[in-house]
Amino acid sequence: MISLKALTKNPFKSFLIFASITIAVMAIFLITSVSQGVIGMYSKMIKTDGDVIITQKGIADTFFSNVDIALLEEIDAIEHVKSSYAMIVGASPVGHIPIAGIYGVTQNHLSHYKLSKGDYPKQGEVLLGNTLAKQLKSRTVKIGNKRFKISGSYSSDIGFEEGGVVMNISDAGKLFSRSASFILVSADSPAVTNEIQEKIILLDDEIEVKTTQSFIKEYNQFKIIENSSLVISSLAFAMGLMGIASVMSMIVNSRKEEFGIMRALGKSRLFIIKNLFFETLIMSFSAYLFALVLSLAILATLPHIQMLQGYVNGSLTLTTALYVLASTIIMALIGTLMPAWIASKTDPVLLINQGCS
Amino acid sequence: MITASHLSHFYGKEQVLYDISLEIKAGEFVFLSGVSGSGKSTLLSILSTLLRPSQGKLFIENTSVDKISDLDFFRQSKIGFVFQFHYLINYLSVYENIKLAALDEKKKNISTLLDELGILDLAKRYPNEISGGQRQRVALARALINEPRIIFADEPTGSLDSTNSTLVYELLSKAVQKGTTVIVASHDQQIQDYATSTIRMIDGKIS
Numbered sequence: 001m002i003s004l005k006a007l008t009k010n011p012f013k014s015f016l017i018f019a020s021i022t023i024a025v026m027a028i029f030l031i032t033s034v035s036q037g038v039i040g041m042y043s044k045m046i047k048t049d050g051d052v053i054i055t056q057k058g059i060a061d062t063f064f065s066n067v068d069i070a071l072l073e074e075i076d077a078i079e080h081v082k083s084s085y086a087m088i089v090g091a092s093p094v095g096h097i098p099i100a101g102i103y104g105v106t107q108n109h110l111s112h113y114k115l116s117k118g119d120y121p122k123q124g125e126v127l128l129g130n131t132l133a134k135q136l137k138s139r140t141v142k143i144g145n146k147r148f149k150i151s152g153s154y155s156s157d158i159g160f161e162e163g164g165v166v167m168n169i170s171d172a173g174k175l176f177s178r179s180a181s182f183i184l185v186s187a188d189s190p191a192v193t194n195e196i197q198e199k200i201i202l203l204d205d206e207i208e209v210k211t212t213q214s215f216i217k218e219y220n221q222f223k224i225i226e227n228s229s230l231v232i233s234s235l236a237f238a239m240g241l242m243g244i245a246s247v248m249s250m251i252v253n254s255r256k257e258e259f260g261i262m263r264a265l266g267k268s269r270l271f272i273i274k275n276l277f278f279e280t281l282i283m284s285f286s287a288y289l290f291a292l293v294l295s296l297a298i299l300a301t302l303p304h305i306q307m308l309q310g311y312v313n314g315s316l317t318l319t320t321a322l323y324v325l326a327s328t329i330i331m332a333l334i335g336t337l338m339p340a341w342i343a344s345k346t347d348p349v350l351l352i353n354q355g356c357s
Numbered sequence: 358m359i360t361a362s363h364l365s366h367f368y369g370k371e372q373v374l375y376d377i378s379l380e381i382k383a384g385e386f387v388f389l390s391g392v393s394g395s396g397k398s399t400l401l402s403i404l405s406t407l408l409r410p411s412q413g414k415l416f417i418e419n420t421s422v423d424k425i426s427d428l429d430f431f432r433q434s435k436i437g438f439v440f441q442f443h444y445l446i447n448y449l450s451v452y453e454n455i456k457l458a459a460l461d462e463k464k465k466n467i468s469t470l471l472d473e474l475g476i477l478d479l480a481k482r483y484p485n486e487i488s489g490g491q492r493q494r495v496a497l498a499r500a501l502i503n504e505p506r507i508i509f510a511d512e513p514t515g516s517l518d519s520t521n522s523t524l525v526y527e528l529l530s531k532a533v534q535k536g537t538t539v540i541v542a543s544h545d546q547q548i549q550d551y552a553t554s555t556i557r558m559i560d561g562k563i564s
Contacts (some may be wrong), residue, residue: 002449006448136547261446262457266429269429347402
């Protein structure tokens with residue numbers, strides 16, 4: 001098959017095309033996946049243990065939200081409420097680590113964090129995520145202006161938690177000067193979620209009550225991340241695909257002499273285009289597969305890079321993978337077939353001369 | 358065999374051929390001579406259907422080239438080409454280069470032809486693994502494989518020594534003896550020993 005011959009007999013050129021497509025596809029995968037991963041991690045944190053979330057009214061970010069923790073008692077008394085807990089979410093320098101997530105939680109939520117070593121924290125103690133624990137070898141750690149005893153470490157499949165610090169909510173309250181960032185409520189069954197929501201909203205004028213699903217959909221930070229991610233990944237996508245198209249187009253243009261010779265020998269336009277089509281298909285599909293494997297390997301490695309504290313996590317969906325596959329092949333074919341079609345309509349002798357010049 | 362009527366050609370705004378009319382009979386060995394820039398290569402490209410003239414008509418075997426529906430197949434079955442720089446496809450072997458040009462029914466003759474030209478032992482080699490003279494013989498084999506009615510050659514000996522040049526002319530002469538029309542554009546006066554007629558080009562016109 002001429003297509004395979006053309007690829008294998010010009011290994012350096014083929015390698016360059018292969019590498020260009022691989023890098024472009026990897027850029028698309030990694031940027032898209034990391035953005036999706038950040039949103040996915042935070043969504044999972046909130047979705048895992050609650051059906052209803054209570055935040056301060058009119059506050060765009062949970063970091064600035066302040067809800068009265070005393071509401072917990074009244075919420076627990078509402079019919080069909082299975083459990084509720086409060087949480088403070090903050091960020092602070094932890095020891096020599098410039099910044100880490102701090103999770104102040106009520107006693108009934110501590111068991112959410114799976115102990116790897118030691119005990120759950122008492123007052124004045126903290127539990128470290130495994131990633132963070134590897135970087136902090138001492139028995140105590142300074143957070144904000146206070147020193148805490150390290151009670152142990154925990155594991156979590158959510159990168160934000162794995163690189164963070166868990167403490168009692170009262171300690172976190174002092175650190176961040178608030179009662180609770182939000183309260184999460186679990187219902188007996190999904191059918192009663194709205195009923196509970198309506199009852200909670202009557203408890204305080206200063207709160208906003210939403211189902212966790214609608215909160216995640218409407219959360220401003222997610223919208224910002226999603227929109228920025230969309231812009232960045234669209235740009236990466238466009239640049240990557242344009243890169244693929246231009247590399248293929250340059251390759252086709254550099255082979256004008258060859259196409260001129262083939263036309264002079266009586267080979268039809270269809271013959272030339274058909275061979276280029278298969279060359280492009282082989283090249284772009286194999287580069288795509290290679291990029292996919294490399295991207296998956298990098299995404300699997302990211303959470304284990306200590307410097308990143310587990311905060312950079314990627315999640316690659318099948319839809320994204322298929323979308324990128326289709327786009328890669330389409331753009332590679334456009335980049336190949338457009339100039340090939342134009343070249344095929346040019347007089348053979350002009351193609352030969354253009355190829356020589 | 359070939360009739361050109363009032364052919365003119367422009368590259369952009371520059372006119373390179375001026376109102377050329379000529380007739381070439383079947384079985385002729387035509388020497389197209391002229392200095393560089395005289396327009397002989399352009400005329401050869403037009404006569405061989407590799408370039409559409411800006412003006413004028415070209416007839417091959419009494420058929421207007423404009424009216425040929427499948428010019429690619431016409432070229433493959435009726436015309437053979439030999440270029441100065443052989444223009445072999447570098448990623449195909451000698452055998453594959455000839456096979457690329459061959460009509461399906463002629464593919465079985467490739468080895469015989471290579472043997473006749475003394476290059477059968479090169480069949481599996483690639484163009485960059487053989488000498489300039491050998492490459493030009495491969496290019497000749499490629500031009501001859503379909504037993505074309507006409508062979509066009511543009512400076513076929515331009516990059517060859519005298520021994521290899523003589524060999525090329527003798528092979529072209531043999532084709533003429535078998536009834537093929539051969540038209541060669543060249544600076545090389547040695548061809549006059551073989552040509553049956555000469556067309557002399559000066560400044561885009563036939564002198």
